[in-house]
Amino acid sequence: DGGITQSPKYLFRKEGQNVTLSCEQNLNHDAMYWYRQDPGQGLRLIYYSQIVNDFQKGDIAEGYSVSREKKESFPLTVTSAQKNPTAFYHCACSMEGVVSPLHFGNGTRLTVT
Amino acid sequence: QKEVEQDPGPLSVPEGAIVSLNCTYSNSAFQYFMWYRQYSRKGPELLMYTYSSGNKEDGRFTAQVDKSSKYISLFIRDSQPSDSATYLCAMSDNGGSQGNLIFGKGTKLSVKP
Numbered sequence: 481d482g483g484i485t486q487s488p489k490y491l492f493r494k495e496g497q498n499v500t501l502s503c504e505q506n507l508n509h510d511a512m513y514w515y516r517q518d519p520g521q522g523l524r525l526i527y528y529s530q531i532v533n534d535f536q537k538g539d540i541a542e543g544y545s546v547s548r549e550k551k552e553s554f555p556l557t558v559t560s561a562q563k564n565p566t567a568f569y570h571c572a573c574s575m576e577g578v579v580s581p582l583h584f585g586n587g588t589r590l591t592v593t
Numbered sequence: 594q595k596e597v598e599q600d601p602g603p604l605s606v607p608e609g610a611i612v613s614l615n616c617t618y619s620n621s622a623f624q625y626f627m628w629y630r631q632y633s634r635k636g637p638e639l640l641m642y643t644y645s646s647g648n649k650e651d652g653r654f655t656a657q658v659d660k661s662s663k664y665i666s667l668f669i670r671d672s673q674p675s676d677s678a679t680y681l682c683a684m685s686d687n688g689g690s691q692g693n694l695i696f697g698k699g700t701k702l703s704v705k706p
Contacts, residue, residue: 522696584636
């Protein structure tokens with residue numbers, strides 16, 4: 481049963497702490513993405529990766545970092561430098577080289593107090 | 594002017610009604626158009642995917658693209674309470690790969706029994 485899994489579903493952290501959100505996919509898709517969603521807002525791209533060991537900044541990369549050591553995994557670290565980290569974070573994947581829409585996980589709700 | 598404009602609603606209709614959801618855009622290079630459905634506290638799921646102008650039908654759903662007017666629509670016939678969700682339009686000039694998919698803010702739809 482192929483899909484994309486994000487964990488945990490809900491995450492709580494104190495201000496000033498780094499936190500890492502997990503994203504794993506078994507669809508064998510090359511490209512992976514992280515989006516941020518705030519209430520009443522559309523999805524905004526944080527980072528994306530088209531291939532292992534390579535990734536590019538999206539529109540709102542400041543305060544975030546990623547790694548892509550394996551094709552199936554694309555973890556996102558929310559650092560203490562991110563000024564307003566409380567949000568819903570979505571991971572997605574797609575095939576590269578063809579016209580391919582995004583497949584999303586169920587998201588992680590991060591609350592920082 | 595934002596690249597993609599979408600009325601956030603909320604939109605409330607009775608069960609069985611025909612629903613029309615719309616987005617306008619400014620970038621004439623957009624060729625790929627998608628509609629995602631997002632249930633509360635879930636990730637977006639792809640509903641419809643169209644290329645260039647024209648209509649595409651899938652069951653009770655019809656996606657329409659009018660590139661001359663830079664206007665896309667999603668019609669839902671015989672709406673059901675299970676259609677209650679937020680509907681996000683998304684579009685790109687190259688199929689959404691390379692991280693340049695642009696999302697609308699989403700329209701929240703409520704279908705009342």
